[in-house]
Amino acid sequence: MKTFDIHTQKSSQPMRVPEGYFDNFAERIMAQLPEAEAPAENVAVLQPKKRMRWIGWTMAIAASIALAVVFIPKLWNSGTPLTGQETAQYSADMNADDMYEEKILEYAMVDNTDVYAYLSGY
Amino acid sequence: METTNEQDIISQLRNPSQRRAAFAKVVSQYSQPLYWQIRRMVTWHDDADDVLQNTFLKAWMGIENFRGEARLSTWLHRIAYNETLTFLSRQHETISLDTSIGDDNDTDDDATLTLAGTLESDPYFDGDEAEALLQAAVASLPAKQRAVFTMKYFDEMKYEDMTEVTGTSVGGLKASYHLAVKKIEDFFHRRE
Numbered sequence: 001m002k003t004f005d006i007h008t009q010k011s012s013q014p015m016r017v018p019e020g021y022f023d024n025f026a027e028r029i030m031a032q033l034p035e036a037e038a039p040a041e042n043v044a045v046l047q048p049k050k051r052m053r054w055i056g057w058t059m060a061i062a063a064s065i066a067l068a069v070v071f072i073p074k075l076w077n078s079g080t081p082l083t084g085q086e087t088a089q090y091s092a093d094m095n096a097d098d099m100y101e102e103k104i105l106e107y108a109m110v111d112n113t114d115v116y117a118y119l120s121g122y
Numbered sequence: 123m124e125t126t127n128e129q130d131i132i133s134q135l136r137n138p139s140q141r142r143a144a145f146a147k148v149v150s151q152y153s154q155p156l157y158w159q160i161r162r163m164v165t166w167h168d169d170a171d172d173v174l175q176n177t178f179l180k181a182w183m184g185i186e187n188f189r190g191e192a193r194l195s196t197w198l199h200r201i202a203y204n205e206t207l208t209f210l211s212r213q214h215e216t217i218s219l220d221t222s223i224g225d226d227n228d229t230d231d232d233a234t235l236t237l238a239g240t241l242e243s244d245p246y247f248d249g250d251e252a253e254a255l256l257q258a259a260v261a262s263l264p265a266k267q268r269a270v271f272t273m274k275y276f277d278e279m280k281y282e283d284m285t286e287v288t289g290t291s292v293g294g295l296k297a298s299y300h301l302a303v304k305k306i307e308d309f310f311h312r313r314e
Contacts, residue, residue, distance in 0.1 A: 003310045004256045014249025026149040
């Protein structure tokens, strides 16, 4: 088996290229370059998935605030039974919250399919 | 080949109306040195061609970010180096065989010998068995050691210039070169 002493031998640089490779290369690469010269990577584009995530976070925060508004006073008063008037008031508040969320979803044009897609991570 | 003054090219590259023509000059001027830098690391012509094309595409897309702090040639060699490392890392992921050598593993040596055999039959390789073994041993090094070894041994680059291309300290480069030489020596010693 032949050996190679890299301390005393110098490589003969045995690699070759196809004939005319460098003659045609510049023409070939210039034909591939896009006309638009602005660096695309510097342009921040909100991708659909990211937009979906943004809507999801907004919905989650809005829902958390609504739940906090509804349940925190209830927890504080948990030792005291609710009167009929308080029950009606809570019920009205919750209905109002539901309607508010529906309005947000309608405004953002998010339907159930989108919500399921977001929740499943797609 | 006519070498265009670097400052002239840089000022033309900054001018949108002259940019494309100036870039054509850059491609003509630097395609050969960049090709050989890449080819010695990736071994095969077709791979070197792909990486070289990506290098120039990346350079074109990022030309507005080139501020002239480094020399144009250094900037291009740095892009080529990074593109080559990316290519080798993707290649490593797709090849299940671990190609690192120097750990007295017969399987690694067998893979290197197989590569040397394939190289000898490659139409774009014109060396004898010893040269094929050297190239195969180099190709079997981890990517960064391979880069350092090829720049130092084949291109005879100074460590200071290599630092600008690789972003690694001179001490780190010397250590990598020493390790690469040791692994290649060990490979040939095991063949004796």
